[in-house]
Amino acid sequence: MGGFTITLVDVNSPVKLNNGVEIPCVGYGTFRTEPVATAAAVKAALQAGYRHIDTASLYKNEAGVGQAIKESGLAREDLFVTSKLWTSDWGYENVKQAFQASLDRLGLDYLDLYLIHWPANEKQFGADAAKINVETWRAFEELYQEGKVRAIGLSNFMPHHVKKLLETATIKPMVDQIEIHPGWTHEAEIKELQVMDIVVEAWGPLGGQGATVLTNPVMQEIATAHGKTTAQVSLRWILQQGVVPLPKSVHANRIKQNMEIFDFELTDEEMAKIFALKDLGGQCKDPDEVIFNY
Numbered sequence: 513m514g515g516f517t518i519t520l521v522d523v524n525s526p527v528k529l530n531n532g533v534e535i536p537c538v539g540y541g542t543f544r545t546e547p548v549a550t551a552a553a554v555k556a557a558l559q560a561g562y563r564h565i566d567t568a569s570l571y572k573n574e575a576g577v578g579q580a581i582k583e584s585g586l587a588r589e590d591l592f593v594t595s596k597l598w599t600s601d602w603g604y605e606n607v608k609q610a611f612q613a614s615l616d617r618l619g620l621d622y623l624d625l626y627l628i629h630w631p632a633n634e635k636q637f638g639a640d641a642a643k644i645n646v647e648t649w650r651a652f653e654e655l656y657q658e659g660k661v662r663a664i665g666l667s668n669f670m671p672h673h674v675k676k677l678l679e680t681a682t683i684k685p686m687v688d689q690i691e692i693h694p695g696w697t698h699e700a701e702i703k704e705l706q707v708m709d710i711v712v713e714a715w716g717p718l719g720g721q722g723a724t725v726l727t728n729p730v731m732q733e734i735a736t737a738h739g740k741t742t743a744q745v746s747l748r749w750i751l752q753q754g755v756v757p758l759p760k761s762v763h764a765n766r767i768k769q770n771m772e773i774f775d776f777e778l779t780d781e782e783m784a785k786i787f788a789l790k791d792l793g794g795q796c797k798d799p800d801e802v803i804f805n806y
């Protein structure tokens with residue numbers, strides 16, 4: 513199973529991927545962190561204790577992540593660094609160069625996890641979509657086999673995209689990173705991916721910018737009952753599903769607050785109340801509908 517039960521004690525409690533590699537159960541997100549502000553933000557996260565950092569070539573801040581890592585003085589093997597291949601680099605030919613460019617910007621000689629940021633879809637590419645995903649994945653498999661990355665995976669792939677990929681893949685993806693927060697739960701998809709022995713990561717675990725997850729009255733009521741914040745309740749709700757949340761904040765107090773989610777437990781009733789919430793904003797893009805031209 514790609515999920516996990518809560519025997520977790522802190523953000524670095526390990527979750528085993530299907531290839532045996534261990535990933536810290538909470539990651540620090542960097543989407544929309546300005547390139548100039550990234551080194552300071554990631555340094556604050558590392559100082560607070562996060563060891564799992566999530567970036568992407570799209571975010572244009574890999575250099576700042578790399579600078580923070582270098583200046584932290586932490587041993588490389590104590591960190592778990594993820595980056596992602598943007599859609600402009602889909603296809604076998606581009607992957608290796610894009611991967612190396614990410615490594616160079618990060619100043620690293622390997623990644624812990626590399627993800628295909630979005631699947632190519634039929635709306636944009638017709639029958640070629642599956643072929644593009646297969647070819648991209650073939651290059652990912654080679655990077656993995658060459659030892660340049662400790663785990664490979666997907667992002668925004670729904671179970672039907674994953675199943676299609678598995679028809680030709682020789683290596684099963686270890687991770688799928690999808691948007692998950694109250695109001696956008698993906699409950700069935702999470703279970704399906706976990707049955708496939710793929711660890712699910714939650715992006716936008718607080719709803720992202722402009723969502724109402726953190727001000728929702730039901731969330732507030734549950735937070736008050738536990739003496740916690742709504743952000744902590746959202747992250748705990750994700751963890752209790754056996755999913756790895758990736759909260760982002762550039763503020764030291766929130767960076768720390770988002771780690772303090774191991775000293776309380778949501779009841780089944782509270783979990784259900786959160787599952788029932790609807791329309792709290794977020795990006796909520798349908799991977800079969802979205803078209804990227806950049």
Ligand SMILES: NC(=O)c1ccc[n+]([C@@H]2O[C@H](COP(=O)([O-])OP(=O)(O)OC[C@H]3O[C@@H](n4cnc5c(N)ncnc54)[C@H](OP(=O)(O)O)[C@@H]3O)[C@@H](O)[C@H]2O)c1
Nearest residue numbers: 541542543566715716717718719720743759760761762766
């Ligand atoms: N694979 C993908 O397609 C994809 C897409 C989007 C994101 N991601 C990854 O997932 C990570 C998380 O997603 P996200 O950044 O979109 O959204 P998020 O982590 O759900 O929310 C971040 C927003 O919440 C605020 N925030 C953080 N902690 C808070 C707290 N304790 N109380 C109140 N507000 C708080 C942040 O503001 P401040 O920074 O001002 O504190 C920011 O505006 C990203 O950073 C990225 O690494 C992946």
